[in-house]
Amino acid sequence: LHIKVEMFDTPKNIEHWEHFHGFPDGKVAQAATMAQDVNHDGFVDLPETEPVSGTTMVPLDADPAKMNIPNNTYPVADGNGYYEYEIDVPLTELQENFKKAFGSTDLQLDKRVVYVHGVPESIKLPDTVKGCVMDYDTHTTLPIAAGK
Ligand SMILES: [Cu+2]
Numbered sequence: 277l278h279i280k281v282e283m284f285d286t287p288k289n290i291e292h293w294e295h296f297h298g299f300p301d302g303k304v305a306q307a308a309t310m311a312q313d314v315n316h317d318g319f320v321d322l323p324e325t326e327p328v329s330g331t332t333m334v335p336l337d338a339d340p341a342k343m344n345i346p347n348n349t350y351p352v353a354d355g356n357g358y359y360e361y362e363i364d365v366p367l368t369e370l371q372e373n374f375k376k377a378f379g380s381t382d383l384q385l386d387k388r389v390v391y392v393h394g395v396p397e398s399i400k401l402p403d404t405v406k407g408c409v410m411d412y413d414t415h416t417t418l419p420i421a422a423g424k
Pocket of ligand 1: 293294295297332
């Protein structure tokens with residue numbers, strides 16, 4: 277599986293978590309919009325994306341097939357907020373781990389959405405923003421872009 281992501285104008289000089297998200301039951305995921313800001317704090321945090329986008333499935337990091345979400349091997353934006361991520365993923369290994377997590381080898385990529393996350397620590401986020409993953413706080417997990 278060949279994956280390529282090119283991003284412009286992201287928050288610069290920080291790592292950006294990125295994954296595809298979706299529903300294990302095969303429901304078609306949609307990218308969240310501001311309509312998902314149900315607590316009206318001005319941010320669509322990770323939990324708020326879940327009703328329309330489903331759960332975090334596969335990381336677009338240094339080794340997607342491992343499906344280890346919390347780590348530090350995601351792409352880092354340059355001083356202009358640009359990055360390019362490109363990787364060949366061993367499909368059989370990914371499918372084995374996908375089946376362990378979600379019960380099927382069928383990735384159903386046409387039903388998933390890709391999220392890019394990450395804002396600088398210097399941004400003050402209100403306590404209403406949720407979505408910590410293990411030791412990673414909401415600055416790491418806050419979505420900044422999503423697309424089919
Ligand atoms: Cu994600």
